[in-house]
Amino acid sequence: MSATDGHLDDAITDFSRRSVDVDGVVKTVYAGGSGPAVVLMPEMPGISPDVLRLARWARDAGFTVHVPSLFGVDGAYPTAEGGEEVVRRACASAEFRAFAGGGTSPVTAWLRGLARQAHAECGGPGVGAIGLCFTGNFALTMTLEPAVIAPVVNHPSLPLDDAAGLELSDEDARAIRDRFARDGLKVLAYRFEGDRWCTGQRFAAYRALLGDAFDGRVLPDDSANADPPPFFRDVVGTPHSVVTAHLVDEDGHPTLRARDEIITFLGDRLRPPGHPVGDEQDS
Numbered sequence: 500m501s502a503t504d505g506h507l508d509d510a511i512t513d514f515s516r517r518s519v520d521v522d523g524v525v526k527t528v529y530a531g532g533s534g535p536a537v538v539l540m541p542e543m544p545g546i547s548p549d550v551l552r553l554a555r556w557a558r559d560a561g562f563t564v565h566v567p568s569l570f571g572v573d574g575a576y577p578t579a580e581g582g583e584e585v586v587r588r589a590c591a592s593a594e595f596r597a598f599a600g601g602g603t604s605p606v607t608a609w610l611r612g613l614a615r616q617a618h619a620e621c622g623g624p625g626v627g628a629i630g631l632c633f634t635g636n637f638a639l640t641m642t643l644e645p646a647v648i649a650p651v652v653n654h655p656s657l658p659l660d661d662a663a664g665l666e667l668s669d670e671d672a673r674a675i676r677d678r679f680a681r682d683g684l685k686v687l688a689y690r691f692e693g694d695r696w697c698t699g700q701r702f703a704a705y706r707a708l709l710g711d712a713f714d715g716r717v718l719p720d721d722s723a724n725a726d727p728p729p730f731f732r733d734v735v736g737t738p739h740s741v742v743t744a745h746l747v748d749e750d751g752h753p754t755l756r757a758r759d760e761i762i763t764f765l766g767d768r769l770r771p772p773g774h775p776v777g778d779e780q781d782s
Contacts (some may be wrong), residue, residue: 526613600759625649635653690741
């Protein structure tokens, strides 16, 4: 580990490092745990120590967690300067559609393939998908893969230039709406009330698309961690990352309850009735 602004990067020694090939495209995926598969996507600016903390909580709750490397330096503590550079590169990448009018991000096809492979390996009723920030909406798009049955959308920030946008092509939006209606799926979503990257307009657009299948939960701004890493303090500049950078790890805290609600949501959908749960969460 290396020190950054007095904090430590995460060496990710407790997950296996895999190279996963989907249709000839190979990406690094960190995997660990046992039980039904959950794909946990990173938030800007990458697989940070806080994202890994969430991954460990899900792993210890009885899931096989897969964390794909999509941008940034894996395990790096989020600095402001480094994070801004990652955002610039991602916005220019052909894999992502960061702005309105671009439709669905192409990388979601690869993520659906990862979910398909994870389901074949882990079994069970299906796969959970957790999106965060830049990847928030990807958890919803992944339901175009039949194996994905438990999507969690956290503070989705794309498209960056349209507060009511959903980062979906019209065709994909219709297909997702139809699948939710056909299979009775639900999506769990979180944001902070004053988040300027994920506004109430965006949640309203999700509800307009999915109706009661969209369970959007809003936390008060004053429940956000007041001392997040520099990228979130200086670049994001608003309460944003409910269960990662802005989570407060204290019993009874609203953000910690959100984490527990996500674990329960995944367990209710991915475990057969009567299946034992994993270890209790450490607060």
